[in-house]
Amino acid sequence: MSEQPRANTSASAPLLRVRGVSVTYAAQRSIADLLARRPANGIVALDSVDLDVNAGEIVAVVGESGSGKTTLARVIAGLIDADEGVVEVEGEGPNDWRSVGMVFQDPYETLDPKRTLGEFVAEGLEAQGLPMDRVNTSLEAAELLPAAAFRDRVPEELSGGQRQRVVIAGALALNPKLVIADEPVSMLDVSMRAQILKLIEQLRRDQGIAWLFITHDLSLAWAISDRVVVLYLGAVVEEGAAEQVLRNPAHPYTRALLAALPSTDPGAASTHSLAAGEIPQGDTPSGCRFRNRCAHAVEACANKRPPLEAAPGGGAGHRVACIRAAELPPLS
Amino acid sequence: MSTAAGADHVRQLPAGADAASPLLEISGLRVSFTLSDGRRLTAVDGINLSVAPSEAVGLAGESGSGKSTVVGAIMGLLAPNGRIDAGNIRYRGLDLVAKGAPLRRTRWREIAVVFQGSLVALNPVIKVRDQVAEAIELRLGESAEVAQEKAKHLLHDVGIPEKRLNAYPHQLSGGQRQRAMLAVALSCSPAVLIGDEPTTALDVIVQAQILELLDRMRQEYGLGLILITHDLAVIADMCDRVAIMYAGRIVESGSVKEIFSAPRHPYTQALLGAAPDARAGRRTIKVLEGHPPDLSALPPGCHFAPRCPLADARCREEDPPTIEYADRVTLACHRYSLGDGKPPTPIDAPYPTLELGKR
Numbered sequence: 001m002s003e004q005p006r007a008n009t010s011a012s013a014p015l016l017r018v019r020g021v022s023v024t025y026a027a028q029r030s031i032a033d034l035l036a037r038r039p040a041n042g043i044v045a046l047d048s049v050d051l052d053v054n055a056g057e058i059v060a061v062v063g064e065s066g067s068g069k070t071t072l073a074r075v076i077a078g079l080i081d082a083d084e085g086v087v088e089v090e091g092e093g094p095n096d097w098r099s100v101g102m103v104f105q106d107p108y109e110t111l112d113p114k115r116t117l118g119e120f121v122a123e124g125l126e127a128q129g130l131p132m133d134r135v136n137t138s139l140e141a142a143e144l145l146p147a148a149a150f151r152d153r154v155p156e157e158l159s160g161g162q163r164q165r166v167v168i169a170g171a172l173a174l175n176p177k178l179v180i181a182d183e184p185v186s187m188l189d190v191s192m193r194a195q196i197l198k199l200i201e202q203l204r205r206d207q208g209i210a211w212l213f214i215t216h217d218l219s220l221a222w223a224i225s226d227r228v229v230v231l232y233l234g235a236v237v238e239e240g241a242a243e244q245v246l247r248n249p250a251h252p253y254t255r256a257l258l259a260a261l262p263s264t265d266p267g268a269a270s271t272h273s274l275a276a277g278e279i280p281q282g283d284t285p286s287g288c289r290f291r292n293r294c295a296h297a298v299e300a301c302a303n304k305r306p307p308l309e310a311a312p313g314g315g316a317g318h319r320v321a322c323i324r325a326a327e328l329p330p331l332s
Numbered sequence: 333m334s335t336a337a338g339a340d341h342v343r344q345l346p347a348g349a350d351a352a353s354p355l356l357e358i359s360g361l362r363v364s365f366t367l368s369d370g371r372r373l374t375a376v377d378g379i380n381l382s383v384a385p386s387e388a389v390g391l392a393g394e395s396g397s398g399k400s401t402v403v404g405a406i407m408g409l410l411a412p413n414g415r416i417d418a419g420n421i422r423y424r425g426l427d428l429v430a431k432g433a434p435l436r437r438t439r440w441r442e443i444a445v446v447f448q449g450s451l452v453a454l455n456p457v458i459k460v461r462d463q464v465a466e467a468i469e470l471r472l473g474e475s476a477e478v479a480q481e482k483a484k485h486l487l488h489d490v491g492i493p494e495k496r497l498n499a500y501p502h503q504l505s506g507g508q509r510q511r512a513m514l515a516v517a518l519s520c521s522p523a524v525l526i527g528d529e530p531t532t533a534l535d536v537i538v539q540a541q542i543l544e545l546l547d548r549m550r551q552e553y554g555l556g557l558i559l560i561t562h563d564l565a566v567i568a569d570m571c572d573r574v575a576i577m578y579a580g581r582i583v584e585s586g587s588v589k590e591i592f593s594a595p596r597h598p599y600t601q602a603l604l605g606a607a608p609d610a611r612a613g614r615r616t617i618k619v620l621e622g623h624p625p626d627l628s629a630l631p632p633g634c635h636f637a638p639r640c641p642l643a644d645a646r647c648r649e650e651d652p653p654t655i656e657y658a659d660r661v662t663l664a665c666h667r668y669s670l671g672d673g674k675p676p677t678p679i680d681a682p683y684p685t686l687e688l689g690k691r
Contacts, residue, residue, distance in 0.1 A: 189394045197688060198619065264609065264612075266568075267612070270569050
């Protein structure tokens, strides 16, 4: 139970520090709204998110569609601005990051079909004024061997798994300390997935690269990460060491995610839906945002947003945002 | 029991069908497509599959395995360049492949499908209740009034809230759209329901809700359910029997209990071991090297041989025969001796493994 995250959790500053990040998208107004001069209600994509990633750590952000996980990735990568809050990498603001790479879900969209792999990797080097000899070393680090043979090829000549390796090579070229990977394997066939996961772990082990691994797949999050952060409707509802969160899920939403996971294990119980309905697409509920779907909700859940606090009976760093966490029945 | 459709409905079988024959039986089905350069590609190569009332059968495989082509063949919805070269698809004894088969009579009324992308399958400019009612009017010849009433019951039955009956598809959530699609599919009280990746686009909690609903409908209506998916865990959860497809062939089939606890075909072993499983506490995954084959340039012999750690010279030359070594349990693999009618001892294919999260 006292398993600690692999990387340091001491007072030293984290590699990535996210504090109080909020993003609101403007909602579309109908003509009737305009005529009645109703104000535009923003859709809250992220609400005051805190997140740390330590050097060499793999942190998984787990969320369903609509959880805000991709918005979070884009804010951290500096692709969109937060309305509020701070994002720092090694204590620096967004204009000074050279140490963050980004890998998206769909390699087909990231790569330009007309450009060679070498040109793709060189693009980032040029922008950062880094030496061009890093093209080969990056392709090699992504296990596209021999690099000299790959650099003149175009994406069409590669498999889906190889294309994702090229995208990873592009991220590695900048010598990052942190790579943000948004659903990096979800578009790949099962047989390609294992190869990419292996590469991610190797790069962490051999080069000390930290990963922010964004996924909808709780099994994968648990298996690959040191820590898991569960996001629901733009807010962190639970976080902790991967093993703790999966063995002792403290938030009703995490429990529902786990109960809904089908398993091929002949001994596993069948899945069931512990939560009603779906992620709301319009207005965010007051107080706890999960309360409309939660079997344990009481009136007090509507009053204020529950703070992220130490999980009852949880280990170090296991935190949950649920006022009823201590009263939840044990998991069967 | 719902009044909309269901067990109380006395089935009028189409001409040529008889109630004593198996519900749906596919044998030796072969489907090919003509490519733009004139070559032919065999997408489904001689498969057998059957489903009985109230039974759930899973058809599993990666993209390109041919599993969705099987749906096209059953429903008579193959692309224009596709052709059934051999085999039968019998519904209660009636051959749906034969010339002049009453496909218009059987499609939707006897056999219905729920596809993955419900946003394209539903008409965007018609309210969901009207879409279900229209299907009932058109296919069962009911009056508009009766059809509207049946539609209301059916939508209630699949869990669409009353206040959403007159919503347009885009006003529904993803899970609600999939429920509405299920109502359309069930509108003519089919005997067989095919789910073609019916939950693949959904979040995991909503997937669990829809799977629960499908399972309840199967039991209430005595449906024969064929579930087509790349996700073996969904099949483990829902099905009685499973067939594993690779490059157009079924490589292994049998009861879910048997196949998932003792997978014999090396490809089945790879698929079952390819993803970590948090509920089973398994972090170690099997690494399957290489790529699925190009169906227009298949290797000779066993199609899986180039990726198989057990393959020997014979596997690369001769097609493995499919042996039914027990009732409705099949295996197509040279590495097993299957002559004596006994379940062969599983051979663990030595795939490289990867232990994720090794700290």
